[in-house]
Amino acid sequence: MINYKHLHYFWMVAKEGSIVAAAERLNVTPHTISAQLSLLDDYLGCSLFTKVGRQLELTETGHMVLSYASDIFSLGGELEExxxxxxxxxxxxxxxxxVDVVPKSIAYHLLTPAIDDLNNVRMICHEGDINxxxxxxxxxxxxxxISESPIPSDVSVNGFSHSLGRCGSSFLAHPDVVDKLSGEFPHNLNGGPMLLPGETTVVRRQLLQWFNKNRIHxxxxxxxxxxxxxxxFANAGKGIxxxxxxxxxxxxxxxxxxxxxxxxEIINNFYAISIERKISHTAVEKITTSARDWLDGSV
Structure with a gap:
């Protein structure tokens, strides 16, 4: 069985960025940590760090071991607590x-009811791409x-996409930009500097179609x-x-x-994706109920 003391030393070195820093945190000598890392490398049959100049960098295997170690010691901390x-x-x-393309303000408003309306909830949030x-x-x-789209058809995850609601879109710009526009909305957008959502966003496609329909360039x-x-960028006056x-x-x-x-005509959809067809988690139920009232009221 793996020696968890050795694994803990490895985890601390990876977190702190150096053996010296980890030794200071653990109140041991750098030599002690070096020796424990060598024993762990011997046990696993591969090196977890490689030396680049005077710095230590994780190997590919080291990154994998760090992921497991983080889960192990996170659970250990949770158990202790x-x-x-x-x-x-x-x-x-x-x-x-x-999902990283969901506007932060939208995410905040969608998640807030889980804390405001329920007592004793501890929320842990992560951001990343949908896959x-x-x-x-x-x-x-x-x-x-929380996503702006349901589960992609090419993703093999047994889950369910629950609609949180939908809403329209609004255009905003800095006063310096507005001063240079002419005409009434939406034709005052014609020729104006535009800050487009990226290609990974669902709303971008609708936005471009809307421009074409209204002959806005x-x-x-x-x-x-x-x-x-x-x-x-909008705050800096760079575009609409x-x-x-x-x-x-x-x-x-x-x-x-x-x-x-x-x-x-440019609709933003938001989804709560879970592995349950019928929502049973109290916090999820609160979010879905509040979100539909808030979002659908704006369309």
Missing amino acids: RVRNLDKVRPLVFKVGV ELLAELALHRLDLV PRVVGEFDDSALIKA MVAPTPIKDEVARQMNLIHLGDTN
Whole structure:
């Protein structure tokens, strides 16, 4: 059986970035840690670190071992915390993944009811691409995935996509950009600097079709997968952005932007993906109920 003390030393070195730093955290000598790492390498039959100059870098196997070690010691910490708090009310742990193209403000509003309306909930949020998060969901490391699309047809995950609701889209821009536009919405977008959502987003395709339908030809100055980055560029006066209508006032206030207009022809859909057909997790049930009232009311 693997020696977990050796594994713990390896984990600390990977986390701290060096043997010296790990030795200081563990209050042992660097020589002691080096010796334990050698024993672990011998036991596993491969090297977990490689030396690049004066730095240690994880090998491919080292990255895999680190993933397992992180899970092991995370569970160990959770076990210790639970044992120490047996006499207290145990929190309902809610692990959720948010697909990286979902606007952060939307994710915040969708998830907030799980904390506001339920007592003693401990939410653990992760962000990533949809394939990565669905893999975690399949392994039961997540209770829910918030996405702008249902489970892709080419992904072999036994899960269910529960619609949270839909909403229209709004256009916003910095006052300096608005001053240079002419005409009424939506034709004042024609020739204007546009900050497009990235190709991985569902709304981008609808947005381009809407431009063609209305014979609008904006000047594309940037394309972004990250909605937070689009807002930063819009705040700097670099172009016009599009956002889900329910958060238009919030985005305008936070980013010092002016609201140009809305359309219900560019629809944002949001989904709660779970491995259950019938939702039973209390936090998930609260999120789905609140989301439908909030989102569908804006279409």
